[in-house]
Amino acid sequence: MKSNSKKGVRVIWWILFICYLVGISYFLFFSERYGRTEGTSEYRYNLTLFKEINRFITYHRTIGLEGFFVNLVGNVVAFMPFGFGLPLISSRDHKFFRILFWSFGFSLSIETIQLVYKIGIFDVDDLLLNTIGGILGYWCYCIVMLLIKHGGKKRVAKKREY
Numbered sequence: 001m002k003s004n005s006k007k008g009v010r011v012i013w014w015i016l017f018i019c020y021l022v023g024i025s026y027f028l029f030f031s032e033r034y035g036r037t038e039g040t041s042e043y044r045y046n047l048t049l050f051k052e053i054n055r056f057i058t059y060h061r062t063i064g065l066e067g068f069f070v071n072l073v074g075n076v077v078a079f080m081p082f083g084f085g086l087p088l089i090s091s092r093d094h095k096f097f098r099i100l101f102w103s104f105g106f107s108l109s110i111e112t113i114q115l116v117y118k119i120g121i122f123d124v125d126d127l128l129l130n131t132i133g134g135i136l137g138y139w140c141y142c143i144v145m146l147l148i149k150h151g152g153k154k155r156v157a158k159k160r161e162y
Contacts, residue, residue: 013088020081027078028110029119045115045122052125075129076136082106083137096138103134 046052053072060068083103087094093102107130115122 010089013085017081017085017089020085024078029113029117040118043115043118043122044120047124049124049128052123053129072129075126076133079103079107079130079133080137080140083134083139084141085137086134087138087141096135099134099138100131103138104131106134107131 056063056068056071063071083099086099086102093099104127107127110130111122111127114120
């Protein structure tokens with residue numbers, strides 16, 4: 001791929017990544033649907049790992065399907081674009097532990113902002129689920145890159161046959 005083409009693709013990925021960050025910020029801090037605009041006067045937090053995960057699994061019938069999926073599956077899925085997009089926009093962030101570090105750091109920043117501004121709950125379970133989502137997104141990135149690389153080798157091999 002030509003250098004100008006690569007730069008154009010990287011710019012597009014940057015724009016998409018920024019749109020993702022704006023979208024997730026809106027959802028996590030300003031979405032009226034999940035009561036994000038209503039601050040409380042007290043700090044709310046969960047520092048016990050698996051406490052909320054266990055609660056959502058145990059009481060999934062009471063909480064309802066939407067609440068169950070939004071809190072457990074949603075925390076994972078919402079961070080998959082982060083793990084997928086970061087290696088696309090950064091020439092340095094192609095290693096597993098860098099994505100792990102940045103996914104955890106991004107999640108920790110969000111949880112800390114929620115605690116400080118009393119919007120939502122600082123939850124260590126969310127830290128875990130969000131970080132897992134970032135890693136799953138990174139694995140998807142790795143699979144896509146392998147498929148692209150493998151597909152490119154097949155095309156080159158076919159051209160040589162002629």
